[in-house]
Amino acid sequence: MTVFFAVDIGGTSTKTALVDDQGTVLDKRSFKTWRHIPLADFSQGMVQALSEGMDAIGLQRRDIGGAGIGIAGFLDLNRGTVVEAINVGWANVPFIDLAQDALKMRVTIDNDANVAALGEAWMGAGRGARSVLCATVGTGIGSGIVIDGQLYRGVNGMAGEIGHLVVQRENGYLCNCGMHGCLETLASATAMVRLAQQVQQQGGISPEIMIDGAKTVMDLAQHGNPAAQQVVQEVAHWLGYGLSLVANTLNPDVIVIGGGVSSAGEAFLGPVRMAFLETALKRVSEAVEIRLAVLGNDAGVVGAGRMAAQRLG
């Protein structure tokens, strides 16, 4: 049995874990991170978490087969650099070199959506499937594609950027990417809050608390508020449509939906499936199951562990 050090870097905290090659999380901890955290502080946090984790379960450095690290942002996988990671404020950082110096082991990196997709495909809702699309629907939409157990990254790491499928070609909202009408402007927590503000001004949902805002909308919908139900339906409809475009291209057997918006569960998934069926080819929809993610916050570290194991394998 080999054990791997798994890291999932977030804007407010970084999760770490020791994960074995069977997907078992042997130790789990976290340390505080923040926007513009100095790299030296971050490295020290990782080293300390690794050291404490090994102590807790009685492992030595030589028992660890390598590290896998997931980072939200644009990465250059060929050079091992972070091109830009907005939530920790890093830009053009030679990340693999820094992490390997600090941890004294081989380090593999990928973006957080890919790493979470690998986790869900390996040990979560996509377990046993041959071709998995895993979409994380929160403030934006991230996603990863796992084919025969391997991440499919495309030629420069952009495969599965389904949040930026332009689905509303006229009068679409401006997206962070600079285009208009991207799927994530219509089928994310952000879209849910914006729609809620449009149909229910009296709801008083502040745009500053996007995820909680969306949670509020979903709670209201589940308690029978018709305006909130309409909002959830519309967001679900756009997501189902966007997923049908991806499925007609990829023909996967499982689509996993995770992230904040998926916490509404079947109340959200039902209308997603309905919309999906309208625009997916019959033989494509017959072959696919749309499921909720099951690993929650652990998807990142489980996938990071898997990534490190595949690098070794």
Added chain:
Amino acid sequence: MTVFFAVDIGGTSTKTALVDDQGTVLDKRSFKTWRHIPLADFSQGMVQALSEGMDAIGLQRRDIGGAGIGIAGFLDLNRGTVVEAINVGWANVPFIDLAQDALKMRVTIDNDANVAALGEAWMGAGRGARSVLCATVGTGIGSGIVIDGQLYRGVNGMAGEIGHLVVQRENGYLCNCGMHGCLETLASATAMVRLAQQVQQQGGISPEIMIDGAKTVMDLAQHGNPAAQQVVQEVAHWLGYGLSLVANTLNPDVIVIGGGVSSAGEAFLGPVRMAFLETALKRVSEAVEIRLAVLGNDAGVVGAGRMAAQRLG
């Protein structure tokens, strides 16, 4: 050097070839086919073409490593059956068994768009690329995805069915598949003819001669007819938009466009690229080249030969 028997079944003729493992076409011939051709007649045609081909280049049956056959239609690759092939009128045919009995060698089948994609990716416009989408734009839109030299078929052979991306969600035209607003209702030769009839009633283009009809429109456009240019632009625009949806999912390095409509060359490809850039992510469009197919009618037999070689390899 191993040689393979390659077959590309069409509605009016079936092309056959002997292709070596370097992609060289050593012999090429064809025999007549028609809708509802009896399977016995078809088998005899194949056997005769194989025999004549071997005689022409001095090969024996033992020199042939297997056969690859491309068929337009829905296939069940697990069972080796033709579920439905409209242009030859076959349904529920145990095709691999029949072909193996007739040819006395191992037979591999796939649909014609996949086989042509494999040919273009191997020896044509996608040569050397890591991830190729090859779209054949004629009466409809067929396409195939080749990743690291292998066809990516999806879980039940439907991967790359980009002709059925629903891109016009309101007032879309009815597609053969039963849905409305599919890409192939807007970005095919059929769409070109329909649009030409709308903007230029006096053109007198008969809907019965779809491909020639589109050719007429393209010829008019190249000779400066503004109405025809507008039609070509609109069709190209839809195709570029549809390809951007696929590229934001797959992140390929090459997109190959073949089929009747591509014969307009750069006059068609230019507006396709323009539209593509509007809705593709910047990093996706930076990584991809959109090229015309180069193998023409040979793409099918070259890909069929490759498919047989991969089966053996």
